[in-house]
Amino acid sequence: MSRPPHATRGRYAPPAARRVLTATSVDGSRLHTEIHGPEGAPAVVLAHGWTCSTAFWAPVIRELAADHKVVVYDQRGHGRSPAAGPGGYSTEALADDLEAILADALEPGERAVLAGHSMGGMTAMAAARRPGLRERAAAILLCSTGAADLAAESRVIPLRSPGARRFAHRAVLGSRAPLGPVTPPAKRVLKYATMGPRATPEQVEACARIVHSCPVGVRAQWGKVLAGLELTGEVARLNVPTAILQGTADRLTPVVLARRLASVLPDCLGLTELPGLGHMTPIEAPDVVTGKIRELVRNHLTAAAPEPAALAPQQKTKARRAGEAKEKTA
DSSP: OOOOSSOOSSTTSOOOOSEEEEEEOTTSOEEEEEEESOTTSOEEEEEOOTTOOGGGGHHHHHHHTTTSEEEEEOOTTSTTSOOOOTTOOSHHHHHHHHHHHHHHHSOTTOOEEEEEETHHHHHHHHTTTOHHHHHHEEEEEEESOOSBOHHHHOOSSOOSSHHHHHHHHHHHHTOOOOOOSOOHHHHHHHHHHHSOTTOOHHHHHHHHHHHHTSOHHHHHHHHHHHHTOBOHHHHTTOOSOEEEEEETTOSSSOHHHHHHHHHHOTTEEEEEEETTOOSOHHHHSHHHHHHHHHHHHHHHTSOOOOOGGGSOHHHHHHHHHHHHHHHHHO
16 A cells, blocks of 8 residues: 555645545636635635645645635645646646636635745746736745746755756756655655755655655646746735745745846845755745744734724813823823
8 A cells, every 4th residue: 555645644744625526627627626724714825836735835724724715726636636637738738727716716806915935936026917916916925936047056966067057957847756755865865855954854755745745747848848948027916925945945936036036027025045045945934934924914904993083083082181181180
């Protein structure tokens, strides 16, 4: 009997969803979608990265679902979402899928904070000009991602020349070689390529089981998309308040890519660099990711309580007179 493609207990085990639905994209692709947390609470939508699944967000979901409506979905071909047909792998498809999720999982008029990790962040960038994103996204968090030049800037294969790195990484991204079982050597390779030096054995195990379960063909198809990624123009049109989180030890999408994003985004809320962290920030530092999402919800989604200055003139007069009376009797 094969092992499940995720941790089955502890912080990194996916919690049970309150509701499961299947969203349908414009080309008919079906997207496994889960809703966690109380209905009517502030909404958060989480988009995972290349070779991952909804299980990747487990520790973040566990924290946020206490008082947020949390929507997570499997990108096409990942997790429980079927693989796309010919021509179904592109940044346009990612944007189509995100619009479908926002339309199907949110109530009419409901807005949300969107958090995307790696390819999930690229999904938000690809949808920058889409009406669905503009109408639904109150703010965005980009974790460990980039808009262009991934193959040339990646440091998984530490070659000096950008041209040599581009050639080598494109070959790796598009490879159909099976990853095989999750063994100690395989976990060491995955930790080197995707995680920081302080990642715990439990975190490495959780990531390895998710990544190794991604179908070879799906991994290769999306890898080719990432190898030729160019979304800089879309980033410049992402007119939504956007924060960036980035590990300084990220070899897959190095910090230089995050700094470029910060320089192009029209409404950048800042870049937070996390010393010593690798690419898998939602698993390596779930508390930091959750804290940033909560901050975005608080500042850009949740209605603020009325300030005293917003009181009607009659109420202000009553408050002033009450204060004066109190001073006289003191």
